[in-house]
Amino acid sequence: MSRRQKADRIRHLLATEGDAVFENTTHVNAGRLEANSHRDDIEELRSEARRIKEDAIERLPELVETVRESVEANGGTVYVADDAADANRYITDVVEDRGADAVAKSKSMTSEEIDVNEALEAVGVEVCETDLGEFVIQVADEAPSHLVGPAFHKSTGEIATLFNEQFDPDVPLETATDLTQFARDHVGEQIRDADVGMTGANFVFADSGTIALVTNEGNARKCAVTPDTHVAVAGVEKLIPSVAEFPPFAELIARAAGGQDIATYLSLLSPPVDSPVVDFEKPDEPLDGATDNREFHLVLLDNGRTEMREDEDLRETLYCIRCGACANSCANFQHVGGHAFGGETYTGGIATGWEAGVHGMDRAAEFNDLCTGCSRCVNACPVKIDIPWINTVVRDRLNRGTDQEFDWLVEGLTPDADPGGVDVQKRLFGNFGTLARLGSATAPVSNWLADWGPSRAFLDRVAGVDRRRDLPEFQRETLRDWFASREPLDTAGDADREVVLYPDAYTNYVLVDRGKAAVRTLEALGVDVAVASCHESGRAPLSQGMIATARRNARRVADSLDPYLDDGRDVVVVEPSDLAAFRDEYERLLPANRAERLAEHSYEVLEYVYGLLENGADADALAGGGDVAYHSHCQQRTLGLDVYTEAVLERVGYDVVTSDVECCGMAGSFGYKSQYYELAVDVGGTLRDQFEAEETADREVVASGASCQEQLAGLLARGNRHPVELLAPE
Amino acid sequence: MGTDTVDGFAAALSTADVDCTRTTAADFEAVLDDVVDAPAVGTPLGIDGVSLDDTIVELPPTPRLLDEAETGVTRVHAGIVEYGTFVVQADEAGTEPVSLYPRTHVGVVRASDLYEDVRSVASWLGDEFAAGRDSAVLATGASATADMGELVTGVHGPQTVHAVVLTDR
Ligand code: SF4
Numbered sequence: 001m002s003r004r005q006k007a008d009r010i011r012h013l014l015a016t017e018g019d020a021v022f023e024n025t026t027h028v029n030a031g032r033l034e035a036n037s038h039r040d041d042i043e044e045l046r047s048e049a050r051r052i053k054e055d056a057i058e059r060l061p062e063l064v065e066t067v068r069e070s071v072e073a074n075g076g077t078v079y080v081a082d083d084a085a086d087a088n089r090y091i092t093d094v095v096e097d098r099g100a101d102a103v104a105k106s107k108s109m110t111s112e113e114i115d116v117n118e119a120l121e122a123v124g125v126e127v128c129e130t131d132l133g134e135f136v137i138q139v140a141d142e143a144p145s146h147l148v149g150p151a152f153h154k155s156t157g158e159i160a161t162l163f164n165e166q167f168d169p170d171v172p173l174e175t176a177t178d179l180t181q182f183a184r185d186h187v188g189e190q191i192r193d194a195d196v197g198m199t200g201a202n203f204v205f206a207d208s209g210t211i212a213l214v215t216n217e218g219n220a221r222k223c224a225v226t227p228d229t230h231v232a233v234a235g236v237e238k239l240i241p242s243v244a245e246f247p248p249f250a251e252l253i254a255r256a257a258g259g260q261d262i263a264t265y266l267s268l269l270s271p272p273v274d275s276p277v278v279d280f281e282k283p284d285e286p287l288d289g290a291t292d293n294r295e296f297h298l299v300l301l302d303n304g305r306t307e308m309r310e311d312e313d314l315r316e317t318l319y320c321i322r323c324g325a326c327a328n329s330c331a332n333f334q335h336v337g338g339h340a341f342g343g344e345t346y347t348g349g350i351a352t353g354w355e356a357g358v359h360g361m362d363r364a365a366e367f368n369d370l371c372t373g374c375s376r377c378v379n380a381c382p383v384k385i386d387i388p389w390i391n392t393v394v395r396d397r398l399n400r401g402t403d404q405e406f407d408w409l410v411e412g413l414t415p416d417a418d419p420g421g422v423d424v425q426k427r428l429f430g431n432f433g434t435l436a437r438l439g440s441a442t443a444p445v446s447n448w449l450a451d452w453g454p455s456r457a458f459l460d461r462v463a464g465v466d467r468r469r470d471l472p473e474f475q476r477e478t479l480r481d482w483f484a485s486r487e488p489l490d491t492a493g494d495a496d497r498e499v500v501l502y503p504d505a506y507t508n509y510v511l512v513d514r515g516k517a518a519v520r521t522l523e524a525l526g527v528d529v530a531v532a533s534c535h536e537s538g539r540a541p542l543s544q545g546m547i548a549t550a551r552r553n554a555r556r557v558a559d560s561l562d563p564y565l566d567d568g569r570d571v572v573v574v575e576p577s578d579l580a581a582f583r584d585e586y587e588r589l590l591p592a593n594r595a596e597r598l599a600e601h602s603y604e605v606l607e608y609v610y611g612l613l614e615n616g617a618d619a620d621a622l623a624g625g626g627d628v629a630y631h632s633h634c635q636q637r638t639l640g641l642d643v644y645t646e647a648v649l650e651r652v653g654y655d656v657v658t659s660d661v662e663c664c665g666m667a668g669s670f671g672y673k674s675q676y677y678e679l680a681v682d683v684g685g686t687l688r689d690q691f692e693a694e695e696t697a698d699r700e701v702v703a704s705g706a707s708c709q710e711q712l713a714g715l716l717a718r719g720n721r722h723p724v725e726l727l728a729p730e
Numbered sequence: 731m732g733t734d735t736v737d738g739f740a741a742a743l744s745t746a747d748v749d750c751t752r753t754t755a756a757d758f759e760a761v762l763d764d765v766v767d768a769p770a771v772g773t774p775l776g777i778d779g780v781s782l783d784d785t786i787v788e789l790p791p792t793p794r795l796l797d798e799a800e801t802g803v804t805r806v807h808a809g810i811v812e813y814g815t816f817v818v819q820a821d822e823a824g825t826e827p828v829s830l831y832p833r834t835h836v837g838v839v840r841a842s843d844l845y846e847d848v849r850s851v852a853s854w855l856g857d858e859f860a861a862g863r864d865s866a867v868l869a870t871g872a873s874a875t876a877d878m879g880e881l882v883t884g885v886h887g888p889q890t891v892h893a894v895v896l897t898d899r
Contacts, residue, residue, distance in 0.1 A: 074864075132885060133877035149877065156879030180875060180882040188886065208859045218830050218873040218887025225826055243856050247849045250868070262813045262848075262870050265887070268855070270864035275826040283794035287824040 001366065003464045006675040013340045014682055017145070017153035021337035024152050025328045031259015032325060032380070038261060039251075049248040050383045053319035056240045057309055063206040063239040064300065070209035075272050076296035080236065081114075083303045088119035091198075091231055094297050095125055098229050100195030106213070106220035107131035108200025109147060109322055110301055111233045113345045113358060116198070127198075128190035130219035132183050139166050145338030146347060148257045148324035153337045187219070192280040197223035201234035202321065203249060204298070207242035208270050211298070214253055216264040224269055228277045229295045236300045237318040243268065249321060252382040256323035271296035308357040313393040317353030319383045326350050326377035326387050331634075331663035331683045332370050341367050349377040353390040356397075365398050369676075372667030373543050374634035375580065389588070395545025399426065425464045429669035430544035433536035433553075436505035439474035447473050466677035470714060472510040479508045479515035483531045488523055495526025495617060499572045499608070500564035502557070506706040507574050508534040514721070517728035518574050518605045524729045525609065525617040530569065533560050537578040542585060543668050554581075554589040558598060571602040574722070576636035576704050577668065579604050583639065604636065605724050606704075610644040613651060622727045624652030629696040630723065631687060631712065633705035634663045645704060645723050652727065657696050661686045664703070666711035680711070688715040702726060735811055735844050736895055742814030746871035747883075748891045754898040755779035758838075762787070762803070765836055765892055771795040772803035773823040775838055777899060791824045796831040804829045806837035806893070809844045810851050813870050816893070817851060819858070820865035829869070835888040840899035 001009070036042050056063060068078040081087035095103060103120060105111065105127055117127045117138075129138040136151040137144055140162055144150030151159070156176050163179060164172050167186075173179050191197075199220050201211035211232050213220040224230050240246070246268075254263035272294035276287035308314045327333045327341065327348025338347030343355035343363035352371065356364040371391035378386060428435065439446040449455050450471045459465040480503065499522060507515040515531075522529050535557045538550035561571055573579040582602045586595040603611070613619050628649060632642035642658065649656050665683030670676055691701060691712075701720035703709045712720045740750040753761040758780045772787040787803045788795060796802075804825045808817035816837045820826040829835050845851040855866060873887025883889050 130886065131877070132875050136877065151877055154879075159878055176878040176880040177882050179878040180885055183878070184885050191886075208864050210859070210864060216874045216876075217885040219885070221826070221830055221867060222886055225820070225830075243852060243859055247852045250848050250852075258876070262815065262868075264870055264872070264874055266868040268864075268866050268868070269820070270859070273820050273826070273865045274822045275820045275865070276822060276824050278793050278796060278824075278827050278831075280793045280797070283797070284792050286790040286792050287827070288790065288822075 003675040007678065010336055010340055010676070010679050013336050014678065017337045017339060018335055018682070020155045020158070021145070021153050022334050024149060025334045028258055028328050032255060032328070035255040035259045035261055045248045045252055046382055046384050049252055050319060052240055052245045052248065053383055057237060057315065057318050060236060060239065060309060063241065064236060066206040067204060067209055067239060067298070067300075070207060071296070071298050074209050074270055074296070076209065076298060078298045078300065080300045080302060084114035087114045087233065087299050087301050087303075088116055090299060091116055091233070092119055092123050092125070094229070094231055095120060095196050096123060098195055098295070100125060100229070102126045102128065102190065102194045103196045103198055104128050104130050104191045104194035104223045104227070105198040106200070106215070106223045107134050107150070108198075108233055109345060110200050110235050111198065112144065113303065114233070114301065116233065128187065128194065130187045130191055130223055131217060132180065132187070135183055135187055136162070139163070143339070144347070145342070146324055146327060147322050153339065191219070191222050191226055194223070194227050196229040196231060197225075197227045198231045198233065199224050201232050201238050202253065203240050203246065204234055204238045205242050205246070205268075206239050209298070210243065210268050210270040212246065213265070213267040213269070214263045215267070218265065221265060221267050224267070224271070225273055225275045226278045228293050230271050231297045231299060232271070233299045233301065236302055236305050253321055253323055256325040256380065256382040304358045313390065314353055314357055316385045317350060317357055317390060319385055320350050320354070321383060323382055324348060325380040325382065329376045329380040329662060331374065331376070331661065331665060332372065332679060334662070335682045336370075336679055341370055343367065349387045350385065350390070352394050353387070356394050361394070361398060364394050368394050368398065372663065372670045374663045374667055375638040376634050376662045378638055389585075392542055392545055392547065396547040399545050424462055425673060426544040426546065428463045428465070429672070430541035430546045430549055432540045432669070433505040433534070436472070436474060436509040440476065440478055440509040443474040443476040460674055464674040465672050466674040468677060469672050470710070472506070472710065474509050475512045477512065478534070479503050479512045480531055480534060482512065482516060483519060488529070489520065491526050491621065492523040493526070493528040495612065497526070497612070498528040498530070498567070498569045500530045500532050500561065500569045502532050502561065502571055502573050502578065503534050504537055504575050504578050505534060511706055511709065511722070514574055514725055517722065517725040518572065520728040521605075521609060521622065521724050522572065524621040525612045527612070530564065532564065535560055537581045538585070538589065539577045539581045540668065542581070550585075551589045554586050558586075558590055558594050561598060562594075565597060565601055570608070571598065572605050572608050573602055574605050574724070575706055576604055576633040576639070576641065579641075580635035580639060604641050604644070606645040606648050607641050609724075609727065610648050613648065619652050621729060622652050623729055624654060624727070626726070627655045627699040628726065629657050629659070629691050629699040629701050631659045631664060631691075631701070631703040631708055633703070633708055634667070636704050642704075649723060649726065654726065657699065659687055659690045661690065664705070664708040664711040666707040668707050671707065671711055681715075684711050684715050687712070691716060700726075736841050736897060738811045739809055739814060739844050739893075739895065742812060743893055744814075746814045748814055748871055748893055750893045750895060752895045752897050755896060758894075758896065759785055761894065762836075765894060766803060767800040767834060769795070769799045770801040770803060771799040771828055771832065773805070773821070773825045773828050775805045777805065777838065777840060777896065779899070780838070780896065791828050796827055799832040801834040801836055802828040802830075802832035802888070803836045803838065806839035807843060807866070808851055808854060809839050809893075810848060810868070811844050812847045815868050815870045816891075817855070818867050818869060819863050820867075826865075826867065829867070830887055833884065833888060834890040834892065836892045836894060838894045838896065840896050842899060
């Protein structure tokens, strides 16, 4: 898809599905945060859940054997299917053997993955989706747009129109209650008439051959126990050892998915179950326990999962419990929804991992770039999957152009320079440091040139830099130049603390004032400051999936900071995304000991100031007082650092209102890209609305991230600064 | 099990919009007839000293009864105090479908079968699984969906749920 086609598609989805998705995700997110706040052990539960999944995936072959034995001992059958065709062949055989012509099916992404409905319909079997969301999608003949809420992108009004057109009821349906009643009755009939019930499985307990179904509607139970034949389709990754491992998932899944403390129904069925078959064709025959004719088939689907398991970076995907929280917490998803953000089957944050693993890189490529790496999903995920890293890895592999389906699985990430195949747009944004150095050296000419119509047209055409976006303005005097030509403040060195300020390209060449303010603030509090040389942290190339370049950047940064660390200096960082790279990503880019030492001694500037004040530094040395509207930064929030900025500002007399949107929408280079510009502005609109609301409209705006500052500059009539600029003494 | 446990269970039930009636074995039949809307269908409770035999509840269930009954009455084999959850085990008598099909589910639970949290009930379930009773549903409140744009209850499952707690059992 060309950039223009991509932009058109996004514009279309923003206009048609954006509002419904925004409303639904906002609602679900609020519920998740609220439900999590009821318990203080969520972090322990997440760690426990992750440990269980890690262990289960490690022991997968053994668990498959165990479940085979236990299901067979119960009287059922296990079939491990290599791929979709294999699974469908088996399932259609079972259905045909039973002479069935109708199947009632409850929601299951795995059965979507194999397109089992099409396979069954091809042999003349009617399939009825019984989950109401799935049913809507089936009637509309669309694809699900969310892992949990398939019809997430539809409003009540749209569903009413759809049902009224399709079913032409005597009294037109209007409200959600009308629609639910109607769907319940319609689908209820289909369940009664079905010869086979099909379900997925959220978990499979190997020991007892139990499938766990997590639902709020009763349809999964009805599908599983009403007809005499039950087929459950599940990815092999759903296996866990036994019911003993179930509690953390029972506690987490509904919270993560929809903000409930616990799902309405957690069905633990070890089929064939003892429940009598309910045969509505013999209405007056007592249910008497004649269950001998029950049949059960567990179809465990591989479809690329074994290879994912062998893959260092994609393995984590298999820990996913498909709760959809990553999608809900994603600012881009909130605005454009799962039809932009998904591949053939899976949508949302983790979709890249799933699609890359089960459908191949091509399917993942289409939407992979929509992940801006903001990292807000990381804390939302109940099994602590590093979703942004999976997106980065897939992007890197796409850059490398290894489109033979499974090459990348064995090739891994070799630390050579990024290949020539990386497109111009990625190269441009991935090497922002070089660009900034040149821009600064030739400022103001470079700035005029960048603003000049023909060069903007050229940039747009060749590199897809959207013309509607103001470009960063390079400063002739860099932060390092300024620092070198000045005397430290008198107070510097009083506190016995020594730091080295790490300036990235933005701080050194563009937003120089925030760097100066950081130096003056630290010196005012008695700290001796040095300024390191300006090397890119690797954040920019990482966001373009250029891992080799990022690794080279990381080495340079570590080389330049190591001598300061040897001297016992702390590292202070102005840009939160750089700190996120030091703390979270460098462990993947540098030898462990180097990464660890740097992570341990690095601080965000306001975090450091907070520490100084807590340890007795004199807050009176800082400027203070006033009303501010503060936008933290997504990675900063993920690291839990926003609170320090708030605390420091309040300590020196500022009244602070903080935005609660996930991301400003700019997200590094994302907002510059012509294919994503409109989405970036739409996402930013939520932030703008908060800062133009009555309570905040007159407040001074501050933001911690460089790209947040740029986005806010574009969105608001008034200017903005970095919080440290509020603190620096005159 | 003390009154605290039953109080906690009742409080959690009420958060889940489930009514709770406390009674003793001696008063059970009278209480049940109050709580149940006819026609009603049920399965044997298997609890000492209480029975559905002399109540308005019809046994054994048939498909027609499942379809037409207003109320389904079953044993609830365990309860989770923290969430007001019913643990209903599947059996050959049809406890699972009776708890699922009619518009109202009335669950009868012994106070001594209440467990504090998911973990303790999971460990009880572990023993039950080992003993061969290895299918159960943990049900909390009425069946619900938000798929039509707002929360609606009673989708493919009961719209109303009612707990009868036997405080002397
Ligand atoms: S990756 Fe995590 S948050 Fe996303 S669907 Fe899977 S389990 Fe849920």
